[in-house]
Amino acid sequence: MSNITVCARFRPLSSKEKRDHGANICIQSVDSESFIIKDKKDEGFTFSFDKVFYEKSKQADVYEFLVLPIVQDSVNAIYGTIIAYGQTGAGKTYSMEGLNILESDEEKKGILPRVVDVLFACIRSSDESTKYSIKLSMVEIYMEKVRYVCVGDSDW
Numbered sequence: 001m002s003n004i005t006v007c008a009r010f011r012p013l014s015s016k017e018k019r020d021h022g023a024n025i026c027i028q029s030v031d032s033e034s035f036i037i038k039d040k041k042d043e044g045f046t047f048s049f050d051k052v053f054y055e056k057s058k059q060a061d062v063y064e065f066l067v068l069p070i071v072q073d074s075v076n077a078i079y080g081t082i083i084a085y086g087q088t089g090a091g092k093t094y095s096m097e098g099l100n101i102l103e104s105d106e107e108k109k110g111i112l113p114r115v116v117d118v119l120f121a122c123i124r125s126s127d128e129s130t131k132y133s134i135k136l137s138m139v140e141i142y143m144e145k146v147r148y149v150c151v152g153d154s155d156w
């Protein structure tokens with residue numbers, strides 16, 4: 001795997017989308033790395049990623065494939081970044097936070113609470129002589145402007 005991993009995730013259609021446009025979608029799964037998008041003329045375009053998470057994918061699937069290796073590296077002082085990219089309503093917040101960041105629904109909790117749980121578990125189980133320093137920054141880039149969503153330390 002390269003230093004950068006790029007995945008695509010599809011969310012289920014909302015009830016409004018189904019009501020307004022029907023349940024048919026223009027995506028056809030090829031395998032766990034590729035899918036075909038069909039345009040209005042029924043012409044297919046194939047897109048490939050390191051991994052495709054289809055609508056039935058679980059938060060844990062995304063975490064284990066994409067995020068866990070970054071968390072494991074970070075415990076060994078290797079920097080990592082996770083970026084969620086997509087149009088409004090695509091599912092960025094759901095993937096990053098879950099249904100509700102303050103709610104501890106084990107199945108639905110997103111990347112952020114999972115990272116925090118595992119990071120502190122790794123530190124707790126490590127050799128007591130090792131000292132860790134953790135810094136977290138979370139930004140939103142919207143209309144090319146960077147907004148700090150989470151500021152915990154004046155260094156950032």
Ligand SMILES: Nc1ncnc2c1ncn2[C@@H]1O[C@H](COP(=O)(O)OP(=O)(O)OP(=O)(O)O)[C@@H](O)[C@H]1O
Pocket residue numbers: 010011012086087088089090091092093094095099
């Ligand atoms: N994988 C998923 N499974 C179930 N529901 C999902 C999934 N992804 C997103 N949703 C739901 O779809 C809706 C839109 O998702 P979300 O708010 O995460 O989008 P967003 O990309 O963060 O949008 P915005 O950029 O406007 O903030 C929410 O109601 C969310 O709960």
